[in-house]
Amino acid sequence: MLTSTKNLLEKAQRYSYAVGAFNLYNLEGAKAVVNAAEADNSPAIIQILPHILKYGGSPLIALFLEAADSASVPMSVHLDHCEEPAVIETALEAGIQSVLADGSKFSFRDNLAFTREMTALAHAKGATVEAEIGRISGTEDGMTVAEKEAKMTDPNQAKEFVAASGVDFLAVTIGNVHGEYYSEPRLDFERLAQVRQRLQIPLVLHGASGLPALMIQRSIELGVCKFNVNTEVRQKYLQFWREYGKTDSQSDLLDCQKAATGAMQEIIAQKIRLFGSAGKA
Numbered sequence: 001m002l003t004s005t006k007n008l009l010e011k012a013q014r015y016s017y018a019v020g021a022f023n024l025y026n027l028e029g030a031k032a033v034v035n036a037a038e039a040d041n042s043p044a045i046i047q048i049l050p051h052i053l054k055y056g057g058s059p060l061i062a063l064f065l066e067a068a069d070s071a072s073v074p075m076s077v078h079l080d081h082c083e084e085p086a087v088i089e090t091a092l093e094a095g096i097q098s099v100l101a102d103g104s105k106f107s108f109r110d111n112l113a114f115t116r117e118m119t120a121l122a123h124a125k126g127a128t129v130e131a132e133i134g135r136i137s138g139t140e141d142g143m144t145v146a147e148k149e150a151k152m153t154d155p156n157q158a159k160e161f162v163a164a165s166g167v168d169f170l171a172v173t174i175g176n177v178h179g180e181y182y183s184e185p186r187l188d189f190e191r192l193a194q195v196r197q198r199l200q201i202p203l204v205l206h207g208a209s210g211l212p213a214l215m216i217q218r219s220i221e222l223g224v225c226k227f228n229v230n231t232e233v234r235q236k237y238l239q240f241w242r243e244y245g246k247t248d249s250q251s252d253l254l255d256c257q258k259a260a261t262g263a264m265q266e267i268i269a270q271k272i273r274l275f276g277s278a279g280k281a
């Protein structure tokens, strides 16, 4: 059933687990998340990136909203990493209940002004906003940010930012990266603890693909209620089609779509268990 992201995250915060937010592109992705969430009686979030939203338009938004609403478990639909007010407005008008108003490439002041404006817009429509301060490195949505430019979240700035913007959730940068970790991930838990001491709102950790179980657990203990996952699920899907292309060109396409869904579902189920949300629907 379609539920607000705020409800999902506040409950997760109360009971110390996190909800997986999965970046999706199509029907197979939506089915994979719904099937995995239902099988484990877990809440889940469907996420859409702005360039996918632009490509799929209202039919894709409707598909994700309907997939979430027809699920037997609570689910929401969230717009990920959006810098464009017009796209945020379109998403909110289409019924998406939460957005990441991403001003992280701006200066602190400009990010604050942007986030404050988007938060007022979303709240007026009964929706909620995630913001990001600090800059996550890696590749996402066509953006590449060199690791050296990546800035971690400053706990004092985080406090000031949340108070001044009225934002609902905060994505922190503590050494997490989008895409693959090419060396052992190193998360700055001391920094996360300092952010937690200053903030009561649900925290979000991007770049959850490739994070080991102990880091996931520690992040949850320190206030992370939402993990974003894209790369691992996407890679599994692509790997499926690469292998299919080599071996079995005679198969029925629908059977392949089902198998591709199943491949993604396996990864999503692993994440749901790792995040502690299984059984929490």
Ligand code: 13P
Pocket (backbone or CB within 6 Å): 023, 080, 081, 140, 177, 178, 179, 180, 205, 206, 207, 208, 209, 228, 229, 230, 231, 232
């Ligand atoms: P990964 O691609 O590393 O899983 O990160 C996804 C993400 O953070 C989306 O916002």
